[in-house]
Amino acid sequence: MKNLFKNIGPGPLIAAAFIGPGTVTVCTLAGVGFGYALLWAMVLSIIATIVLQEMSARLGIITQKGLSEIIRTEIKHPVFKFLAILLILSAIVIGNAAYEAGNITGGVLGLEAIVGNPSLQIGEFSINVLSIVIGLIAFVLLYLGNYKTLEKALIGLVTLMSMAFLVTAIITKPNIIEIIKGALIPRFSKNSLLTVIALIGTTVVPYNLFLHASLVKEKWHHKSDLQFARKDTFIAVILGGLVSMCIIISAASIQSTDIKSASDLALGLEPLFGSFAKYFLAIGLFASGITSAITAPLAAAFVTTGCLGWSSNMASKRFRAVWMIILVLGVLFSSLGIKSIDIIKFAQVANGILLPVIAGFLIWIMNKDSVLGSYKNSIKQNIFGFLILGISILLSVATLNKVFSLNLF
Template sequence: MAEVLAGSPRRGAMLLFFGPAVIASVAYMDPGNYATNIEAGAGYGYALLWVVLAANLIAMLFQAISARVGIVTGKNLAELSRENFPKPVTFVMWVVSEIAAMATDLAEFLGGALGLSLLFGWPLIWGMVVTAIVTYAILLFERGGFRPMELVIGALVALIGTCYLAEIFIAPVDWTGAVEGLMTPALPDARALTIAVGIIGATVMPHAIFLHSGLTQSRALTNDPAQKARLVKFSNREVVIALAVAGMVNMAMVIMAASAFHQGHAEVAEIETAYHTLTPLLGGFAAAAFLTSLIASGISSSVVGTMAGQMIMQGFIRRHIPVWLRRLITMVPAFVVVAMGANATESLVMSQVVLSIALPVPMVALLLFARRPDLMGRFAVRGPILWLAVLGAGLVLALNFVLLWQSAGLPVPGLAE
């Protein structure tokens, strides 16, 4: 790595620095995405594909900035927040971030458990226990350094992508309609707005923004500006590649749901119903591929969520708890939801709305730090990139405000109920 950073040409040099964005990209393919994307495709066909594209572009921008801040400052976003904001502000940020981490883990844990339950016919509680054991076992790979963990997560990402590539070939896709939905922004009614906010909450993830800034810290330590510039360049390329893959997987989810369910099964809004409906529509292989990808998504994203939770706690309050305890604490909300008899898919969708509301906290903090020359030097974000990031954050804040307005029972002007 040192030779490459020093400018020595080497074939495949970028692969040495590949990994942080791959891990962060898992957050953009978690079971919460399945819930919102299925509901979007089944209920509105291809009409909300543009939301997935917009959310993915915003995610690329913020993940690239997060990695940049970690590389240049040598600190993660939570640590910078603790050092630069007043204690009351830091405390509130930590609480909101922990709530977001719990909402994240609820979606991820439930998704993996639901997939196992449906695939093997187990009670949901058994699926939860197996998911907990498997995710903890994968977390132990972190003891061997960052590379073993990256390889495991990378393999699960490849499995998710392969499953959805197969789904696209099986489903009867109207590609003209898909392109139109991708390029034509529209919100048919108020329910579509709720789903759109859920898609953004499921795509641009608060814990991923925190995590990425920390994953780059120990990648290659250097104080040389030229070497930092090379690290930022490699990081930007990796973000584009990893999140482009994640974006295509999300689009494939919506396209599959639109192709299979929108005509004749528009009421499909739950993962369980989607699975049972897929078998007669597209065959057993398509249904099995769907559940396999869901299980891989739930397990991998639950691992990444636990890593992010550890980093958030360590950064904000300088506390580090054992991984098994962190895993146990974040499982509690999922077990409570199941014990209360709540609908698993509805819980997934609502968790994504919670995430969308929590999202402005890391987004705003990240932009405040990224634009500061005293912290970032010549790597400070400015010009068109800064304004695009501000626009993205503004869009998220605006959608959150509209959602709160709608949740209060007030009509949204211009949208049918």
């Protein structure tokens, strides 16, 4: 057991990053709208995430560099290099600032179910105190600038979140046979395409590829450690996927069609299973919000420092300045209740475009002898990689279709 915990790496942080309030909401809508029918999409998402995150971890351990550093050094043409860096910085930094507000708001929704909605009235502005509390917790953990401290804190929060959603799913007394069918037999229900793509998109997160490559080199420094990184990735992503599936299962038990968010799910469960279900879900929502509130600014800092050639030391002034800006913007948007629709729309478009671009960059780099030598992709890894690249292109097109109402589907 001691060795097991000793070899835990960034895997739980990656799981924590993709199970944010957005994932909770998408999984809730999938369960309410389609029951167990879309569980197979989560299985597909888990496989895709494992494949891409393993590549990212392998790159970080073998090169001891982050993904953004490798992209900056490997693209030789100055114009292409400038465009690649501009796209990555705009999508990750501005996108993460927008999503940070959603992460903090999600954590607030969890706390509000337990402690109510305390607020401060300053002039015409009503400031949500809980947003500031969550922001301060994230600030303290990030400012410590120590990977091991972050790792322990997030492992605790992910465990708490996992148990909360697992217990919630068990309380609903689901049909096990139907769950197995839903997970193993792909079915497209009416109007389910965008929900399927949303489930994939909320799990296969572009910034996680940067975050993973940067964090593995904080934990491991030798090629022989690759076995530990792979096991860490495999276990954490599967457990994270199971948490998402538990949310879908919980939501499938709700008969009402008025459930539009995770907070509605908490209220929907209460008449059926008592107030305990609401509290379990509230704890899970709080944990998912705060873990993502930590990892989103962290990823933005790694990406920015890598793209601009700055030091990626977590205690450096520039590194801290980046995550502080992201965190402050998130707290500001969340606490003041600012509807940053245009920013979030930009983030959706940028990240929708970014996923196939980054997946393409990653597969390209993973096949370079000059970067990885004998640790480059095998034929099997490339087959999986290109299949996932195809799915990510579909996701990109669907995102653009949804945002701009192009009526392509």
